[in-house]
Amino acid sequence: MSRGKETTVHCDQCGRAVPRNKGVMFDKPVSFNTGMQNTNDVRFFERRKVWYCISCAKHRGIFEKKKRLAIDRAKKML
C-alpha cells in the first residue's frame, strides 16, 4: 500500500480534483424529458450523485441542505 494515491473526485462546480474523503457528496435531483410535444412526453427525475469540494459545498449551501434533510428525517421518525 502506497500513500499519496488516494482516490480523487472532481468537484461538479469548479472541476477541482479533491480527495474523496475531503469531498462533499450530494444527491442532486436532475430532471429529464423526452422533448416530445405529445402524450408520449415523459418527464422523470433522477438523483445523481455529485461531488463538491468543500468551498463549493459551502458556497452552494450544501451543508445547510444536508442539515435540513437530517432534521426532516428526524421529524418523520417521531
Ligand SMILES: [Zn+2]
Ligand atoms: Zn469546487
